[in-house]
Structures are given as structure tokens and as C-alpha cells.
Amino acid sequence: MATQKMLGFVHTEQRMPEKRKAEARRQDFNEIYARFTDKGAVEQANRCSQCGVPFCQVHCPVSNNIPDWLKLTAEGRLEEAYELSQATNNLPEICGRICPQDRLCEGNCTIEQSTHGTVTIGAVEKYITETAFDNGWVKPIVPRMEREQSVAIIGAGPAGLAAADQLRKKGYQVHVYDRYDRVGGLLMYGIPGFKLEKDVVIRRWKLLEEGGVKFHLGVEVGRNIDMRTLRAEHDAVLIATGVYKARDLGGPGAGLDGIVPALDYLTASNRKSLGDTVLDFETGKLNAKGKKVVVIGGGDTAMDCVRTAIRQGAMSVKCVYRRDRKNMPGSQRETANAEEEGVEFVWQTAPEGFTGDAHVTGVKAYKMHMGVADATGRQTPLPIEGSNFTMEADLVIKALGFDPEEIPSLFGVPELKVSRWGTVQVKYATMMTNLDGVFAAGDIVRGASLVVWGIKDGRDAAAGIHNYIQAKIAQGLAVAAE
Numbered sequence: 186m187a188t189q190k191m192l193g194f195v196h197t198e199q200r201m202p203e204k205r206k207a208e209a210r211r212q213d214f215n216e217i218y219a220r221f222t223d224k225g226a227v228e229q230a231n232r233c234s235q236c237g238v239p240f241c242q243v244h245c246p247v248s249n250n251i252p253d254w255l256k257l258t259a260e261g262r263l264e265e266a267y268e269l270s271q272a273t274n275n276l277p278e279i280c281g282r283i284c285p286q287d288r289l290c291e292g293n294c295t296i297e298q299s300t301h302g303t304v305t306i307g308a309v310e311k312y313i314t315e316t317a318f319d320n321g322w323v324k325p326i327v328p329r330m331e332r333e334q335s336v337a338i339i340g341a342g343p344a345g346l347a348a349a350d351q352l353r354k355k356g357y358q359v360h361v362y363d364r365y366d367r368v369g370g371l372l373m374y375g376i377p378g379f380k381l382e383k384d385v386v387i388r389r390w391k392l393l394e395e396g397g398v399k400f401h402l403g404v405e406v407g408r409n410i411d412m413r414t415l416r417a418e419h420d421a422v423l424i425a426t427g428v429y430k431a432r433d434l435g436g437p438g439a440g441l442d443g444i445v446p447a448l449d450y451l452t453a454s455n456r457k458s459l460g461d462t463v464l465d466f467e468t469g470k471l472n473a474k475g476k477k478v479v480v481i482g483g484g485d486t487a488m489d490c491v492r493t494a495i496r497q498g499a500m501s502v503k504c505v506y507r508r509d510r511k512n513m514p515g516s517q518r519e520t521a522n523a524e525e526e527g528v529e530f531v532w533q534t535a536p537e538g539f540t541g542d543a544h545v546t547g548v549k550a551y552k553m554h555m556g557v558a559d560a561t562g563r564q565t566p567l568p569i570e571g572s573n574f575t576m577e578a579d580l581v582i583k584a585l586g587f588d589p590e591e592i593p594s595l596f597g598v599p600e601l602k603v604s605r606w607g608t609v610q611v612k613y614a615t616m617m618t619n620l621d622g623v624f625a626a627g628d629i630v631r632g633a634s635l636v637v638w639g640i641k642d643g644r645d646a647a648a649g650i651h652n653y654i655q656a657k658i659a660q661g662l663a664v665a666a667e
């Protein structure tokens with residue numbers, strides 16, 4: 186019970202402000218959901234007023250037909266609700282769990298806007314899909330016809346998986362190449378298991394495999410196989426490689442032991458939970474147990490790090506961010522959860538260096554104040570002179586965001602057009618790059634984004650690839666007929 190309280194699952198409703206009450210109801214529903222009872226889901230679905238202005242749907246990147254599947258759920262027609270929900274979303278069980286719904290569908294629910302607390306759309310989506318899996322309604326793909334054309338997909342993250350699903354349904358021979366040993370990309374190794382259980386990702390992987398998608402794991406494009414070969418062997422290629430170049434911190438002491446990148450830390454934790462032997466975890470390098478942890482950054486990755494550190498039994502966990510709470514990029518809901526779990530937020534603070542001989546012992550920082558807004562309307566943080574101080578730390582996790590790797594040089598295609606940030610440029614109508622038959626989707630196009638946007642891009646790219654291949658076939662037939 187004490188742990189449950191610490192992790193924010195127990196609420197004393199009477200003392201909470203309205204907004205927190207709504208959140209508490211949501212958590213309670215999640216708890217009901219976790220036991221797979223229908224009551225919570227039907228109650229929630231019944232709360233939808235069918236308002237006729239589906240802002241929830243408009244703000245869902247894959248345009249899920251939310252009001253209709255809520256109605257079907259309320260009527261107990263779950264198989265139909267599932268059919269409708271999976272028609273627009275290739276990974277509904279995953280989005281239901283980890284979409285930042287407060288910024289998307291639920292944040293725009295009319296009932297939420299009228300201060301009565303949102304319909305818990307994500308939880309219902311998860312419930313519908315889990316019920317479908319339990320009842321055997323989710324089946325491996327059986328394409329209506331097999332096509333001889335093949336597509337290579339580089340990257341088995343959400344964008345690659347959504348495209349693979351869509352293309353395989355059309356009967357293409359789909360080959361997914363990934364440098365990791367497991368499918369899922371950040372779903373598997375980035376996002377922690379307390380937000381997204383790994384068996385949920387593995388179940389989807391196996392389902393796609395049963396449906397005929399071929400996964401080539403441990404294959405790094407640019408090292409084990411080159412782009413030229415992929416283009417020669419397949420009718421189209423999709424780049425869905427995500428963004429993995431971690432932004433770094435400088436300053437005196439930046440090279441000390443005990444200062445680690447967020448993704449190394451999260452990957453070690455995820456691998457450990459999957460039963461892998463992780464040397465850096467065993468030696469304590471990537472394990473927060475008993476440590477004074479300082480996480481630098483204010484995004485969702487930082488929230489995942491602080492919450493993982495708490496679960497690993499850290500002595501204390503601080504999150505250092507240079508702006509104030511309302512200007513942080515991370516989800517407000519996750520921040521509130523982290524606070525409830527015991528994380529201390531050190532707002533308007535920037536690191537300037539680290540103390541320690543060989544191993545870090547502290548983070549030197551100074552306070553910031555919020556200055557005038559820049560061209561984007563966001564206030565610029567400015568240092569406060571003489572405000573320097575040092576925080577004790579024996580594990581510092583850098584969670585400052587990610588940039589794209591240099592795809593044109595890595596893949597040996599210098600002519601591939603990228604933006605000044607290194608993201609691959611596409612024509613959005615087709616998702617094709619400037620290279621004929623080479624498409625791109627997900628974070629590598631948008632920069633670090635969200636799972637549901639990756640799915641949307643993967644679906645759009647699959648449509649673009651289908652049109653491209655069909656046009657090529659039609660062209661070939663026309664030439665042959667001349």
C-alpha cells in the first residue's frame with residue numbers, strides 16, 4: 186500500500202482540486218481496466234456526449250473515429266468497436282497506453298473543456314484492443330492476393346511497423362531491416378516498461394511475423410548492407426530510422442564517470458527487464474539504486490529517466506530544467522506523476538559544469554529567470570548573476586533531446602536531401618524523398634516526435650509506396666503494349 190501511495194495510485198479525492206480529481210478518476214479507471222473488467226470502459230464510453238463536434242477526432246493524428254467506437258463500446262458491441270478502431274490505427278493497444286492524450290484527443294474532449302473531466306479515450310482504446318486480443322478477434326494478416334513486388338523498410342519502430350502492416354495487407358513482400366536485436370525501436374528500448382509492457386510490443390511483432398512480414402534483425406544499413414543493394418533488390422525502400430544522435434552537455438567535468446546519456450540508461454533498464462545480461466547495469470554504471478540522481482532536461486525522456494530511477498530505488502532524484510513548469514516540453518501529466526512519486530523538480534536552473542575527480546560528485550548550476558518572448562512566443566531563460574550553487578550527485582543523466590544521424594553519408598547516398606537539422610526531406614503528398622522509389626517516415630522526417638505521428642507517417646508512406654509501385658507497373662505495361 187505504501188508503495189502504491191508513493192506511485193500515485195491511491196487518492197484522497199476530498200482534498201483534491203477539480204483537475205486532480207479528474208486525473209484520479211482516470212487513474213482509478215486505469216486500475217479497473219488493469220483487471221480487464223468491462224464496467225469501467227462502458228461507464229467511460231457512456232460519458233461521451235456524442236457532441237457532434239468531434240474535436241477529439243480532429244486532434245488525434247490518425248483521425249480515429251472516437252465518438253463511434255465509444256458509442257459501440259457503450260452498447261457492448263466490442264468486436265465492432267475494435268474493427269473500427271483498428272481501421273485507422275495499426276497499434277491501438279500501444280497508443281491507448283502511451284499517447285500523451287492530455288495534449289491530443291482527451292485534451293480536446295468537449296466534456297474536458299466544460300471542466301467535467303475528459304472521457305478516458307486512451308484507456309478505452311486500450312481496453313477495446315486488449316479485449317479483442319483476449320477473444321481472438323485480432324488475426325494475422327492474410328492478404329487477398331500475393332504480389333511479387335517487395336519493399337524494404339529500414340527501421341522496426343512504430344513508423345516502420347505501421348508501413349509494414351499496411352503494405353503486407355496489400356500483398357507486398359515486406360522486408361524490415363533493423364540494427365537492434367528486437368522489433369519495436371523506441372517502443373522496445375526507449376519507453377520504460379511501467380508505461381508500455383514489453384510483452385505488448387512482442388505480441389505485435391509476432392503477429393506481423395505470422396502475417397508474413399520478414400524481419401532482418403541485427404542488420405545495420407550503412408554497415409552490414411548498403412542502400413544501393415536495397416534499392417536494387419526491392420521495388421521501393423522506406424527510411425524509418427528514428428533520431429538517435431543525443432544532444433550533449435559541455436562544461437568543466439563533462440567527461441567524468443557517472444555522467445551518462447538518457448537512452449543508454451533507459452535501454453539498460455529495458456534490456457534488464459527483458460532478461461538480458463547488461464554488464465553496465467550489473468556494475469552499477471547504469472543503475473540508480475542507492476544513488477543521488479540528477480536528470481538534466483525537461484522533456485518526456487527526462488520524465489522517463491526520473492521515474493525509472495525512482496523505481497530502481499535511487500536515494501534521491503532531482504530533475505533540473507532551465508525554464509519554468511509551464512514552459513517545459515514534457516507532458517504535465519507525467520510531471521505530476523513524477524512529483525507524486527517523489528521526484529524533486531529544480532526549475533529555472535541550468536548546469537554549468539560538474540565536480541569530482543574521476544567520478545562525478547556534483548552538478549554546478551545557476552538559476553535562470555524567464556526573459557522576454559522570442560519570435561516563437563516562448564520566453565527565453567536568462568542567467569541570474571551570482572546565483573551559482575552545487576547539487577550533490579553520483580549519477581547524472583543527460584536527457585537533452587535527440588537529433589538525426591547523418592543519413593546521407595551513413596547510407597552512402599550523399600544526394601539524399603535533408604533539412605538543415607538533418608531530417609530527411611519528403612514530399613508530404615507521397616512521402617517520397619528526392620530519390621526515386623525511396624520514401625521516409627516517422628522521427629527521421631519530423632524530428633523527435635510521438636508514436637502516433639510515426640504511425641500516421643508510416644500509413645501515409647505505405648499509401649505513397651503502393652501508388653508508386655502501381656504507377657511503375659502501369660508504365661511498364663504501357664511501354665510493353667507500344
Ligand SMILES: Cc1cc2nc3c(=O)[nH]c(=O)nc-3n(C[C@H](O)[C@H](O)[C@H](O)COP(=O)(O)OP(=O)(O)OC[C@H]3O[C@@H](n4cnc5c(N)ncnc54)[C@H](O)[C@@H]3O)c2cc1C
Nearest residue numbers: 340342343344363364370371406426427627628634635636
Ligand atoms: C525515452 C523516450 C520516451 C518516449 N515516450 C513516448 C511516449 O510516451 N509516447 C509517445 O507517443 N512517444 C514517446 N516517445 C517518442 C516515440 O518513441 C518516437 O516518436 C517514435 O518511436 C518514433 O518512431 P520511429 O519509427 O520514427 O523511430 P524509432 O522508434 O526510433 O525506430 C527506429 C528504428 O530504426 C532502427 N534503425 C536506425 N538506424 C538504422 C540503420 N542504419 N539500420 C537499421 N536499423 C536502423 C532503430 O534501431 C529503431 O529500431 C518517446 C521517446 C523516447 C526517446
Ligand code: SF4
Nearest residue numbers: 245280284289290307
Ligand atoms: S491514437 Fe492517441 S490521440 Fe488518437 S485516440 Fe488513441 S490515444 Fe487518442
